[in-house]
Amino acid sequence: MTLKVIQQRSIWWxxxxxxxxxxxxxxxxxxxxxxxxxRPSLDFVGGTRLQLERDCSQPNACAEPIxxxxxxxxxxxxxxxxSSIQIVGQDGQAVSLRTSFLSPDQRAQxxxxxxxxxxxxxxxxxQIDTVGPTVGRQLFTSGLLALMLSFVGIMVYVGFRFQxxxxxxxIVALFHDVLVTAGVFAILGLVLGIEVDSLFxxxxxxxxxxxxxxxxVIYDRIRETKQIDGDRSINEIVDDAVNQxxxxxxxxxxxxxxxxxxxFFLGGDTLKYFALALIIGFTAGAYSSIFIAxxxxxxxxxxxxxxxxxxxxxxx
Amino acid sequence: xxxxxxxxxxxxxLAIAAIVVLVKVPIxxxxxxxxxSQITLQVKTTEAVPQITPEKLDGVKRVVENRINGxxxxxxxVQTVGENQLLVQLPGVSDxxxxxxxxxxxxxxxxxxxxxxxxxQLSIExxxxxxxxxxxxxxxxxxxxxxxxxxxxxxxxxxxxxxxxFDKTGFTGDSLRNAYPQPLSQAGNSWEVVLEFNDKGAExxxxxxxxxxxxxxxxxxFLDEQLLSAPVVDARYAETxxxxxxxxxxxxxxxxxxxxxxxxxxxxxxxxPVEVVENRTVGATLGQDSIQRSxxxxxxxxxxxxxxxxxxxxxxxxxxxxxxxxYALFTLAIFDLLGVTLTLPGIAxxxxxxxxxxxxxxxxxxxxxxxxxxxxTLYRSVESGFYRAFSSILDSNVTSLIACAAxxxxxxxxxxxxxxxxxxxxxxSMFTALTCxxxxxxxxxxxxxxxxxxxxxxxxxxxxxLQAEKTS
Numbered sequence: 185m186t187l188k189v190i191q192q193r194s195i196w197w198x199x200x201x202x203x204x205x206x207x208x209x210x211x212x213x214x215x216x217x218x219x220x221x222x223r224p225s226l227d228f229v230g231g232t233r234l235q236l237e238r239d240c241s242q243p244n245a246c247a248e249p250i251x252x253x254x255x256x257x258x259x260x261x262x263x264x265x266x267s268s269i270q271i272v273g274q275d276g277q278a279v280s281l282r283t284s285f286l287s288p289d290q291r292a293q294x295x296x297x298x299x300x301x302x303x304x305x306x307x308x309x310x311q312i313d314t315v316g317p318t319v320g321r322q323l324f325t326s327g328l329l330a331l332m333l334s335f336v337g338i339m340v341y342v343g344f345r346f347q348x349x350x351x352x353x354x355i356v357a358l359f360h361d362v363l364v365t366a367g368v369f370a371i372l373g374l375v376l377g378i379e380v381d382s383l384f385x386x387x388x389x390x391x392x393x394x395x396x397x398x399x400x401v402i403y404d405r406i407r408e409t410k411q412i413d414g415d416r417s418i419n420e421i422v423d424d425a426v427n428q429x430x431x432x433x434x435x436x437x438x439x440x441x442x443x444x445x446x447x448f449f450l451g452g453d454t455l456k457y458f459a460l461a462l463i464i465g466f467t468a469g470a471y472s473s474i475f476i477a478x479x480x481x482x483x484x485x486x487x488x489x490x491x492x493x494x495x496x497x498x499x500x
Numbered sequence: 501x502x503x504x505x506x507x508x509x510x511x512x513x514l515a516i517a518a519i520v521v522l523v524k525v526p527i528x529x530x531x532x533x534x535x536x537s538q539i540t541l542q543v544k545t546t547e548a549v550p551q552i553t554p555e556k557l558d559g560v561k562r563v564v565e566n567r568i569n570g571x572x573x574x575x576x577x578v579q580t581v582g583e584n585q586l587l588v589q590l591p592g593v594s595d596x597x598x599x600x601x602x603x604x605x606x607x608x609x610x611x612x613x614x615x616x617x618x619x620x621q622l623s624i625e626x627x628x629x630x631x632x633x634x635x636x637x638x639x640x641x642x643x644x645x646x647x648x649x650x651x652x653x654x655x656x657x658x659x660x661x662x663x664x665x666f667d668k669t670g671f672t673g674d675s676l677r678n679a680y681p682q683p684l685s686q687a688g689n690s691w692e693v694v695l696e697f698n699d700k701g702a703e704x705x706x707x708x709x710x711x712x713x714x715x716x717x718x719x720x721x722f723l724d725e726q727l728l729s730a731p732v733v734d735a736r737y738a739e740t741x742x743x744x745x746x747x748x749x750x751x752x753x754x755x756x757x758x759x760x761x762x763x764x765x766x767x768x769x770x771x772x773p774v775e776v777v778e779n780r781t782v783g784a785t786l787g788q789d790s791i792q793r794s795x796x797x798x799x800x801x802x803x804x805x806x807x808x809x810x811x812x813x814x815x816x817x818x819x820x821x822x823x824x825x826x827y828a829l830f831t832l833a834i835f836d837l838l839g840v841t842l843t844l845p846g847i848a849x850x851x852x853x854x855x856x857x858x859x860x861x862x863x864x865x866x867x868x869x870x871x872x873x874x875x876x877t878l879y880r881s882v883e884s885g886f887y888r889a890f891s892s893i894l895d896s897n898v899t900s901l902i903a904c905a906a907x908x909x910x911x912x913x914x915x916x917x918x919x920x921x922x923x924x925x926x927x928x929s930m931f932t933a934l935t936c937x938x939x940x941x942x943x944x945x946x947x948x949x950x951x952x953x954x955x956x957x958x959x960x961x962x963x964x965x966l967q968a969e970k971t972s
Contacts, residue, residue, distance in 0.1 A: 288600035316777035334906035393903025397896035443801025
């Protein structure tokens with residue numbers, strides 16, 4: 185099987201363009217709804233999440249599942265009407281609340297009121313996440329800064345190891361991967377209410393680090409072939425390089441996706457969407473290395489060579 | 501072959517050492533796995549302290565440490581983060597409310613002397629304050645936030661008015677030697693906090709009580725600019741003052757608030773106010789669940805990769821699998837030795853790195869297959885597979901490390917654990933995927949029974965042995 189990536193490049197570019205466009209539209213809609221391109225978790229906007237589970241060692245404490253209406257009543261009485269309630273855990277014995285940022289006193293008051301209504305909670309099964317609004321912003325900016333920094337670092341390294349235009353298209357491919365992942369999560373945020381937390385930024389950075397690998401391996405092969413056989417056209421060289429490294433690109437992505445799939449299904453709630461972000465990003469990364477970075481490089485080289493030969497005065 | 505054998509012996513020794521390390525030293529688990537509370541405190545500037553210097557932050561840190569020791573949390577860690585934050589880790593604490601209360605208050609204790617001629621005014625103001633406080637208690641049962649807020653402002657004004665009736669004496673909580681709660685009466689839930697002064701404090705206290713004794717004026721005990729109690733000193737102390745260096749404050753304390761205050765006073769006053777801006781608490785049972793889940797996910801992920809490698813790459817795949825198991829072993833042992841605290845994202849990073857660690861092997865084996873198809877002998881194909889894949893492997897690992905470095909320098913606690921585990925994984929995988937698998941593969945080639953090109957690359961078109969003769 186050989187792929188004619190150069191010949192069919194308009195198809196590959198169109199597919200990417202369509203996915204990214206859909207993502208961008210979802211981000212615009214999200215912006216109108218939550219004032220952010222993706223549905224932000226309390227990590228970024230601040231707030232309090234409380235997960236409480238009943239202490240079932242008391243007789244009859246867990247006879248019936250927690251009634252969300254009762255929880256809603258307590259929240260209303262605490263002036264926290266604008267909160268979300270989710271009944272979770274086995275047999276509906278746990279409740280997860282997301283409220284605005286609560287001070288320690290306010291939180292203690294809420295917990296007391298809840299346990300009066302619902303029975304005692306098991307502190308060993310309690311989870312509290314409270315993030316002040318300023319800390320949230322801090323997390324967000326430092327995450328974005330880390331992303332920018334890694335882009336610059338990779339660009340400098342690739343530019344140094346290969347050539348400047350190689351670096352530019354490697355970065356284009358990385359932007360592609362980040363945009364696809366963010367776009368898919370924008371859609372998931374709108375459709376399923378999935379939020380992005382600080383782990384999402386970690387995922388984006390990991391995607392950047394991993395996906396550039398495929399690109400670099402293809403570049404490496406392009407460079408190698410050029411040294412051996414420099415007279416061939418860049419289009420042929422790129423086509424060959426992509427095909428020669430195709431099995432490798434697919435297999436390394438596969439071996440990374442296998443444990444991620446295991447985390448997605450078995451790893452628990454915290455890691456589930458982290459794994460999903462990585463799965464999407466790695467897939468997009470393999471795609472962009474094979475179909476975007478290399479074809480764009482070839483397109484650019486052909487174009488610039490043509491413009492060089494079109495200006496004969498500049499020649500010898 | 502002698503060199504291969506000594507490398508093999510080295511690898512075996514390393515593997516045994518790694519197993520010993522893992523058995524002897526348990527891996528340190530983060531609070532999200534073992535259960536506990538992580539609290540971030542923001543140090544705030546005041547008019548008196550407009551800038552938080554590193555010394556100020558250190559001072560705050562010491563006080564916070566003292567208070568945590570007072571709470572009796574073992575193995576607590578306090579770290580400064582950035583210029584104005586403290587990170588407090590409390591292992592095993594699943595109800596952080598007390599810690600947050602105790603850490604939050606400044607606990608500036610201040611003894612003041614009432615101004616002459618304000619006796620009548622003080623008793624009126626004190627009445628007003630009492631009334632407001634009672635009203636506040638009543639209001640807090642209900643939900644009228646606006647009324648509560650209004651009343652709170654009134655209390656603040658009243659507190660200020662009272663503070664205006666006292667003169668500062670320069671006698672503060674710094675002179676405390678000890679503070680502890682004590683029940684006021686046998687029956688009720690009414691407590692006082694007993695203060696023990698050091699020599700200087702005892703002297704100051706004697707002086708202060710001498711000044712006000714028998715005058716009908718009171719001495720004011722202020723905590724954070726609020727009057728806690730205003731006892732009047734009996735005339736019989738007019739000569740000497742109250743000596744002995746102990747005093748007690750009573751002011752509506754129950755067991756808990758008396759204990760909290762005692763802890764705060766013992767720990768010393770905070771030079772600047774702090775605020776709890778982040779709190780991440782995970783109950784121990786939930787942490788256990790997370791560990792269980794990540795073990796399942798890790799084992800499943802590892803098995804999937806192992807099976808894939810054998811099915812796709814045959815004999816070299818099997819050798820890559822051995823290298824991969826070595827990788828997992830070495831990486832965990834290094835975490836252990838470096839004292840890396842394993843968090844949930846850290847485990848995810850490790851599991852992911854299992855999938856990424858075979859990347860180098862995939863590159864090498866794909867290259868080996870190409871060389872085989874090009875008609876080289878088995879031995880040469882393997883050799884040049886390793887040789888020619890090296891530059892790709894190096895490039896791809898360096899770019900991964902760049903992303904890890906960005907994560908590490910700019911990320912917060914959670915993110916850092918992930919970056920560190922991933923970066924260590926990349927480093928170790930360079931060793932296992934290159935040195936270990938190369939050694940094992942070359943050793944395998946010395947065994948004639950394993951020298952079958954079909955075990956390296958299925959469906960080789962022409963008979964490779966013939967081609968081998970041609971090229972060599």
